[in-house]
Each structure stands twice: as structure tokens, then as C-alpha cells.
Amino acid sequence: MNTAIQCIILLACTIICISGGPVFRCMCIKTIKSVDPTRIAGVTEYGLRPYCNKREVIVTLKDDSQRCLDPAEKFTQALLQIYTKKASRVAKMITTSPGTTMSPGTTESPGTIASPGNASTTAVPKLS
Template sequence: MKSTVLFLLGIFLLDQCGVQGTLVIRNQRCSCIGTSQGTIPYRSLRDLKQFAPSPHCNKTEIIATLKSGTQTCLNPDSANVKKLMREWEKQISQKKKQKRGRKQQKNKKNRKAKKPKGPRAKTP
């Protein structure tokens, strides 16, 4: 009984303090109003994200984050942007392969380093 009262009191206090959950979805509208017409050098990219059409935005959006921290919307129909996306995806897949390779090497080293425990029993 006491634990129920304390629980309800805690919920009431959290509600009064203004603690609220937030939705983890994009805005209810498109993020990109317009797109950049210039080209972005591959080396100046920090991140490149592509968002598929959704019920709230009926177009594909590509948002580039530069090393300077600024974000720019890119035209998904541009040949230069398509090339940039291919290069970015290629780099990401290479990084994933390198990480997998390092993990496999660590696992092999760990298996080699482990020695059997205790004496082995001989079977006749």
C-alpha cells in the first residue's frame, strides 16, 4: 500500500515539474526548403544523410554536414550529388569492413592466446 502511494506521488511530482517525453521523429514537415546549387568537396564532409520520402515530406532529402559544422541541403537529382553519395557509401562500407577485420584479428589472437585449463585425461 505504501509503495503504491509513493509511486503515485512520484508520478505526480514528475508531472508537476514538467518532465515530458519527446518524440524521436523528424519534423512534421520537410527539413529542406531549398537546395544548394554549388558542389561540395568530398574532403570537407563530416556527415552525409539521406532521408526517404515520408507521410510528412513527399521528397527525398539529402543533408550534408560540413567539417565546419554547417548543414546544407543537396539536390538528390543532381549528378554531382549522386556521385558524392556513392563515394560516401563506399567509404562507409570500407570502414565497416576494416572494423570487422580488426575484430576478427582480435578474436584469432584471443583464441591463440587461450590455453587449455587443467590436465588432459588420456583415454585408453
């Protein structure tokens, strides 16, 4: 009888673990060296996370598909530099002077890619 209870508890724990919450893992399995810059709609950079020990750069193309770029490649580094500069320019334009306010309900600047809730994610604006 004692063994039967142990088996039931073990089975219940196994089911809970298997059907539990989301399984976090790296988003990029394969990376590419570059992509046609005219097809890029946006860039998202993910830093190191507890469940993924590598930096990931994901570009969203104009056809809504996504590609993973190799962060060590010169193309990717140049792309991130361009997007970071553009993000700082957009941030300066959005910065309001003392005494002015943004419209009610405005939480995100237009033309940016929202991060998917990850604190180490860098959201950068889309190039026009």
C-alpha cells in the same frame, strides 16, 4: 449550458493540438546543386518518410553548418556513391572475426554520422 461545455471541450482540444508533440516536416526547403567538396565533414541521406514525400541529402560542413543538396544532381549522386563505398569499407574493417568482440560500450563506429532516430536514414562515414 450544453453549448458552454461544447465550447470548453473544443477549446481544450484546440490547445492540445496546437501545443502537442513535435511537428514533423521535410528538413530541406531549398536545395543547392553542389558544395565545395573540401568543406564537407559528413553526409546524411533521408529517404521518403510519412511526413515528407521527397528524398533529402544534407551535407554537414567543417564549420558545422548544414546544406541541402538536390538529390537529382550528378554531384550529389557521385558524392553519395563515394560515401557509400567508404561506408562499406569501414563496415568491413569493423566486422569482427568469430571469437573476437568489440570493446564494451562500443555501439557506433568512429567517423560516422549517427542517424537522428529515423529508420529510413542512411548514416555514412565522414571523409578524412
